[in-house]
Amino acid sequence: MSFNIALSGLNAAQKDLDVTSNNIANVNTTGFKESRAEFVDVYAASLLAGGKTKVGDGVLTADVAQQFSQGSIRFTNNALDLAITGNGFFTTVPELDSLERSYTRAGEFKLNADNFVVNSNGEFLLGFPVNPDGSSSSVALSTTSPIQIPTASGAPQASTTVDIRMNLPAGDEIIPAAFSFDPSDPLTFNHSTSVTIFDSLGDSHVMTYYFRKESANNWHMYTGVDGTMLDIPTSGQPAIPTPTPNSPSATIRPALLTFTSGGDFTAQDPAVITTEALSANILTNGAEPTQTITVDFNLDPLAPNSAEPTQFASNFEVTSLEQDGLAVGRLTGLDIDTDGLVRATYSNGTSEPLSRVALVGFANNQGLTQVGNTSWKESLLSGEALAGEAGSGTFGTINSSALEQSNVNLTSELIDLIAAQRNFQANSRSLEVDNQLNQTILQIR
Numbered sequence: 014m015s016f017n018i019a020l021s022g023l024n025a026a027q028k029d030l031d032v033t034s035n036n037i038a039n040v041n042t043t044g045f046k047e048s049r050a051e052f053v054d055v056y057a058a059s060l061l062a063g064g065k066t067k068v069g070d071g072v073l074t075a076d077v078a079q080q081f082s083q084g085s086i087r088f089t090n091n092a093l094d095l096a097i098t099g100n101g102f103f104t105t106v107p108e109l110d111s112l113e114r115s116y117t118r119a120g121e122f123k124l125n126a127d128n129f130v131v132n133s134n135g136e137f138l139l140g141f142p143v144n145p146d147g148s149s150s151s152v153a154l155s156t157t158s159p160i161q162i163p164t165a166s167g168a169p170q171a172s173t174t175v176d177i178r179m180n181l182p183a184g185d186e187i188i189p190a191a192f193s194f195d196p197s198d199p200l201t202f203n204h205s206t207s208v209t210i211f212d213s214l215g216d217s218h219v220m221t222y223y224f225r226k227e228s229a230n231n232w233h234m235y236t237g238v239d240g241t242m243l244d245i246p247t248s249g250q251p252a253i254p255t256p257t258p259n260s261p262s263a264t265i266r267p268a269l270l271t272f273t274s275g276g277d278f279t280a281q282d283p284a285v286i287t288t289e290a291l292s293a294n295i296l297t298n299g300a301e302p303t304q305t306i307t308v309d310f311n312l313d314p315l316a317p318n319s320a321e322p323t324q325f326a327s328n329f330e331v332t333s334l335e336q337d338g339l340a341v342g343r344l345t346g347l348d349i350d351t352d353g354l355v356r357a358t359y360s361n362g363t364s365e366p367l368s369r370v371a372l373v374g375f376a377n378n379q380g381l382t383q384v385g386n387t388s389w390k391e392s393l394l395s396g397e398a399l400a401g402e403a404g405s406g407t408f409g410t411i412n413s414s415a416l417e418q419s420n421v422n423l424t425s426e427l428i429d430l431i432a433a434q435r436n437f438q439a440n441s442r443s444l445e446v447d448n449q450l451n452q453t454i455l456q457i458r
Contacts (some may be wrong), residue, residue, distance in 0.1 A: 099409020
């Protein structure tokens, strides 16, 4: 009997050594969770045996339980490196259409050839679908899908409106009528400014505004695109012959801007300043030739002076110049919030929410089935996977450009290693003593 007891002790000590060695081997494995060998004593007795004199039958390994305590966070320079602070697991699938889900705390993700977010094993990271405002449209695990980062932000958007705010110097000289407006002659206008606009194909064009002082409080504004002057068809101002040979119209009319004696913007002619169609003379690339541009000075009778142009005794200054068109954008950056929202930024100045990284929790983490590659699968003991957003309920938050390190304490493991070694030596000594006793008994004559 003592042989079996000592042998069970050796087996338990060996298991303890194996578990400790595995922990030490994975001390630098991202997302690794240490294991602990748990032992129970073996005790068997019959109904007629004397329980007070019964000796135990040794030791048995009851479980090798993983400890899901938080590992320390190490920051990196890769936006797709993700670390969970708190509860939760990332969810991955081996194929795009697979339902074989794995769960991991290792957040070393990257983009594959098709711009899907994958881990080092090529498994796809799952996320919730999101609305244009970034809110999740669903948080059910069945609605998750692999996260893909598009390289372009979609179709271009033609410019339709330009918002402009500026100050026209009150002290500027009035240009005599004898000097007809000519964009190539700076003596025929006081100031000019430009803005980049886009056609329906996403090509850029330079739209220039020329300001000419006609009287004390009246200014004419002429508009041109790529050096070609445009008519303001609804303007009541006198038409002049087109200053450029490629202009769509034979004559052009400017818009009239009127200011009060206090320098406040008071009126404009026409009420809505819209250019004629740019036409094929300007859009030689085949873009939509009916495109027009509306110039908005934010004239608001109910809220005067809120953000309107002014005519003060100061220098010419453009305080705001914006347009609503977009070129085709290329991916320039990727941001992942603490709630898991993945947002892409593009070269055309736009940003777009793409997905929200899904987190999954279980009633019993230690019931998960370990499958290697720092991943686990759902089991009967773990309970059903419950999905949710990071930072909500019991789920932790997500740190971008960070990785969760192994939760192995190397100092503790080395101490456990020494203890397991001593335990193995003690049980070996028990076997040796039992063997010596048996040898002594066999040598009795």
